[in-house]
Amino acid sequence: MALQRILFLHPNFPAQFRHLAMVLAKSPKHQVVYGTAREEGQIQGVQKILYKPSRDVRPETHHYVRPLESAVLEGQAVYRIAQQLSERGFVPDVVYAHSGWGPGLFVKDIFPKAKFCCFFEWYYHAHGTDADFDPADPLDADAEARIRIKNAPILLDLASCDYGLSPTQWQRHQFPPEFHSKIKVLHDGIDTEYFQPKPRAKLVLPDINLDLSAVDEIVTYVARGMEPYRGFPQFMEAIALLQKQRPNCHAVVVGADRVAYGKKLPNGKTYKQHMLETLPLDRSRLHFTGRLPYSQYLQVLQASSVHVYLTRPFVLSWSMLESMSAGCLLVASNTAPVTEVIKDGQNGLLVDFFSPQQVCDRIQEALDHPDGMAELRANARQTIQKTYDLAKLLPQHLDWLTR
Template sequence: MRILFLHPNFPAQFRHLAAKLASDSNNQVIFGTNRRDGSIKDVYKAIYSPSREVRPETHHYVQPLEKAVLQGQAVYRLAEELKKKNFIPDLVYGHSGWGPTLFIKDIFPQAKLLSYFEWFYHAHGSDADFDPTDPLNADSEARIRIKNAPILIDLYSCDRGLSPTYWQRQQFPSEYHSKITVCHDGIDTTYFQPKPGAKLILPEINLDLSHTKEIVTYVARGMEPYRGFPQFIQTIALLQQKRPDCHVVIVGEDRVAYGKQLPDGKTYKQLMLNKVPLDLNRVHFTGLLPYNKYLQVLQASSVHVYLTRPFVLSWSMLEALSTGCLIVASSTAPVTEVIEDGVNGLLVDFFSPGEICARVEEVLDHPNQMSSIRAKARETILEKYDLAKLLSQHLEWIQEGIRD
C-alpha cells in the first residue's frame, strides 16, 4: 500500500501511525510537511513550501483561507513531483484546517482521502466567547465563521474523517458526524508511567528539587489564556503565601500557541510577572524540554494543574494521567470527557485561582488519601487511551477506508 501523510508540522498526530505503517515492507510511506527537522525510520519526508506569504492587503477574514490555499497549492506541486517518480498513493491522510488536503481529490482522484478533524470554529458556545471579560464583536463573529472554509471543503471532499475526542467531534456540523469516527491518537503508557519516589533533577538547566516535598507542575505549549496561564500565576501567588516550601515547575515556551497576542507586543509571562508578586526562587520556568526530561517532571509532580478553555484537549493532560499524576483540572467540556471529580482527578472553576489553590492544598495536605485517585488516573488511560490498543483500531479504520 502507498500512503501519503500530510501535515504542516512533523510528525504531529501521525508519529506512531506513520512509523507502524512504514515498518511493513509492503507499504511505501511518504510524509509531506513544511518542517525540515525530525525523521521516522523508513518514512520518506517530502518538503513542500508555499510560493509566498499571505498578502497584507487581503481582507482579514479571508487571510486564513488564502494561507490554506497557498498550502494546498504547494502540496499540489509536491504531488506532481511524486507522480513523476511513479508514486500514486492508495491513501492520503492529512490534517484538516491548514490546507494541505484541499486539492488532493484533483491531483489524486482515485486515492482515498482521510482527514484528521481536530477543531471546528464557533463564535459562541466553546472557546471564543468563554471569557466574559473578553466579549466578541460582530467583526470577530464574521471572521470566525470564515475560518471554517477550508475545513468545510475537506468535510465535503474526504472519504472519511477522524476526531480524537467526542467533544471535538461535537463541534463539527451534525450533518457530517456520520463521516467522522472518534479515535484518540493514543498515549504510550509504557513510556508515561509512574515512578514512585522520583526526584526532580535537571542539571541541564541547573534545577535540583531532589529535597523538595511539594512540587506543583504545569505544562503547555505556550503561556496563554487558552490554557489558563494567567489564572495559574494568580494561583501560585496564593499558594506561596500559604506554603513556604512549595516549588512550582512550568514547562513550555513564552509564546502564544492558541488565541490572541497581546497588542503591545508583551508576552503573557511578562504581563503576569509584572502584575503578580511571586517568589521567583520557587518558580522554575524550564522552557520546552526533551521528552525524557518532561517525563521526569511529571513523575516527580506532587500536583499537576491543567487548565483549558473549551477547546482541543492537550496530549499533556493524558500523559500526566498516564504517569499517575494527581491532576487539578478545569471543569470544562474537553476535560470532563476524561476526568470525573474525585475519581481520577479533581475539578475546579477555570476562573477561580482561590478554588484552584484550595484543591492543590487539599492534595498536598492529604497525599496518602489521594493514592487511589492517582491509580485511577492511570487506569483511565490504560482502559481508554492506551496507544497499544488505539493504534490497532486506527490501523483498522485505515484499512476500512481502503476497502470502502
C-alpha cells in the first residue's frame, strides 16, 4: 500500500485532531503533518508546521466583515506553508481542517487533487439557538446582520469540501439543509478508560493548596471560561442559595477567569469579579482552581458529589461527556445540546437554565439521596460507553478520513 499523506489544519494544537493524529503517526502507512498557529505541544511522529497571518485585521474594516477578513488572512498564511510543503515534496492525499477560522479556505487551490475534509462545529443563527436565547439580551438589526455574515468562511468551506463531519446531531442540524448530505455525525470520542469513576475519591490538589479530603459534599463546575454562555452567573447564584442551606457544602470551579464565548461585561470586569462582588458568598467554601492539567481535572470529577453543567443552545462541551464518563451525577440545563445526551431522571437531572433556585433545589435533591442517585451515575457512564466511547469512535474516524 502506498504511503498516504495527511495534513491537519487547526489554529490550535492538537484540539479535536489529537487522537487521529496520534494513531495515524504511529502507522508506517501514513505521513502526518499538522499546520497550526500554536507553538506549544508536540505529538511523536507528527511534523508540526507553524503558520502566522501576515497582519491583523484592519480596524477600519466593516465590523460585519472582520471575521471574514481574519479567515482570509489565516487562509493565506496556510497557503504559504502549503507552498513550502509542496516544494519539499509533501503533497497531501487528505487535508482535514477545522472550519470557521479559515485555515482550509484555499486548500482546493494549492492542493486540487487532495481530498478535503472539514470539521464543522457550528453554524451561526440570529434566532432560535444561542444568540437570542437570553430574553434580557435582545438582538438588534445590526447584530442580526453581523451574525449572518459570520457564516461566510464556513459557507465557503461547505461548498469546496468533499466531506464534512459534525460531532452531534444538534450541531449538524444548524447547518443549511442543502449541505446535510455532506456532513456526517461522529463525535470526537471520550476516553472512557481514562475518565472512569473512582469510588470514595477525595479531592486533594497540593499544587494549588486545595485539600477537601474532609469534605463530603462537593459541587463541581467546569468550563473554558466563566461566562453567561455556560451559565456561570446562574451557577454562582445557585451556590449562594445552596450555601445558606448546607453549611458543609463546598463548590469547586475549574476554568479560566475569562470569556471564551459571547460578550464581555462593558465595565471591564470579569463575570467572576462581578458575581463575587454582588452575591453573598462564603468564600471559604468556594474554590477557583483556574485551568488544571488533565490528571487534576480528573480528580475533581472523581471527587464530585454533584456536577453542574449549564449551556445555552450552543456547541456541546467535552467536559459534560467527560464528567458523565467519570460517573458524575449531572445537574444540567434543559437545552437542546444537553437533551441529546441526558434524559431527566435516567442519566442526569435537568433544570431550567435561567432558574438558580431550581439548580439549587436539584443539587440538594441529589445530595440528600446519594444512594438513590447511584443508578443515574451508572447510567451516565453507560451512555458514554455506548455512544461516545473513543475506542469505538476512533476506528470510525480513521475509516472516514482515510478510506
